[in-house]
Amino acid sequence: MEDAKVLQQERISIYHDIYDDRVPKRVPVNINLPFEVIAQFGGLDLRQAHWNPAMLEEAVDRICELVYSDVCVFMGSFRYPSFYHILKSQSFKMASNGYIQHPEVSGMYPEDYDYLIKNPYDCLVERVIPRLYKAFNPDDPIGFALNFAKSLLAYKEDFTLSAEIRKKMIDKYGYYPEGLFSENCGFTETPFDFLADQLRGFKGISRDIRKMPGKVAAACEALYPLVFKKGLPKKISKYSQVFLPLHMPPFLREEDFAKLYWPTFKRMLDEYASMGIRCTIFCEHDWMRHLDYLYELPTDTTLWFEYGNPKLIKEKLGKKHIITGLYPIMNLKTKTKKECVEEAKRYVDILAPGGKYIFNFDKSPLLLSDIKLENLCAVAETVRDYAVYTNPGEVAGMVFKKEDYKASALKNFESRYYISREEYEKLYPELSDFARGKLERLDDEMFDYLMFLLL
């Protein structure tokens, strides 16, 4: 236990050094494995484990013991079947092998654009969510209300269970305690990706870009306050992070990217930065065409790359941003241990100098058979032992200051399904401040859940 505390202090200091723009003692090893991989590792039936996350604890403990990482190896899951099942989700369904499938869906039609632009939240709640979640059945309002409440209970239960496991492991193994699922972090999508994902689908959006680019741009503007709010951490600290996976840019022409994707994306990161929040963005696929744009993002944005030339990335962006990713997870399956280890050193040699580097793979494995665990362990330990700095404490590149960023006056959205504090004051002058604050918080939680269903 004492050892764990000491180790945790070291881990906190290497992560904080990175975010405080100093060269850390060594490169943080940021390895997370998804729920499915750990369940398989523990020999569990995925169908059962997904319904009963508590079952995972023993396997999580064993994998934490086995695999070196500075953050908890178990990252939890967003996709528990309980609430999706209750809501009759079309977007997320459990396959016969227990895997949670996500088929392509399109919950919004081209004719919905005008309503979305005018009243984004109403449109999502009235049209999009009911199409994707069949339990929203207007012919059975009472049945539906009960099922919706039930799904929210399930959601809370399953997330609490996996958070408890994570908490235990963080204490037992002394991991860096902050991260995607902690209170001071958030998760969201950019307006364009949110629109492209479950609303229009990838094929639908490709058509809209050509046929109605003006509406696409206006829809991104309309969605902006919603996705921004969704990402806001519950508690904002100096080390708060918002995580955004970015899907569409590699598929767009530059002029479409510049006009439709970039403006609300850039504004979002600037606005978070003005509040002292830095973002981790997962640049899916190949972003080499977009490096100059990435440079424009707030200092210390963590850029998680999937593909690309590490040298060029480091040269162009390494002084301003924090780089992570790139190491191909496929190697762990198809190459020898020796080759994997050599390759890890090669990435470290290119990306570590000067600081602002966190080790991670290009993407997460999906199933245990995607990797050889032995190679994974060897790579993680190599980075831990090899990627040690001789100049810890020195200033690492550019320094982040939240004062450098201006927030655009955040226009809150209005909707009959979301009551703000001011409205509560008008509606219920007789209530105490505490009571109104509580109601507002519950509205926020409801907002959070409904938006989650579309992420």
Next chain:
Amino acid sequence: MKNIITLNDLIIKAVEELDEERVIKLASKALKSGMDPLFLLDLIKEGVKRVGKLYEEQKYFIADLIMAGLIFKEVLELEEIKAQFQRKSDEIEGKIVVGTVKGDLHDIGKDIFKGLMEVNGFEVIDLGVDVPEDAFVKSVIKYKPDIVGLSGVLTTTVESMKDVVEALVQAGVRNSVKIILGGNHITREACEYIGADSFTNDASEGVKICKQLLKSK
């Protein structure tokens, strides 16, 4: 006559510019004025080929290829075309069975590849997504294709693709076909591990490889 020539060019250009409404309008007009549906399809294909070219030149990107595919599909849905769409077999360069392998539902890449293969004169038998290995075996036996194309984007598909190759070996038909893999995560090592003949992470390169594979058969 002059009119007709410009109409042809306009159709090709509208496809190239991905102007869906204009393509459909022009195509319907052409068919009404007596254009042979097969000839119209050739024009559309020429347009799609040009889109492919722009993609190779990095002027167009994946969203554009998706759009070209949607336009192509839309034209195929026109009544006159549906009635006529029967390719004569002597025009066919080769036959390929494609599918996204077991466990994977991603089909954007596969559909793009399929579209480009069709405009390049291949007959494509599309098995869809999440296709188990025995479905590949059955269709190889049934359709006797020259090539089997396996698509996938998930890292797990390395195993599913290997299963397909092994099933073809088991069924004794592995050597009657060439096997090509498509997907961003496929590396040379993965291709060897799977036991395929070739791989690519680019659809137009895939078409070129398929043409070569035909020659080497």
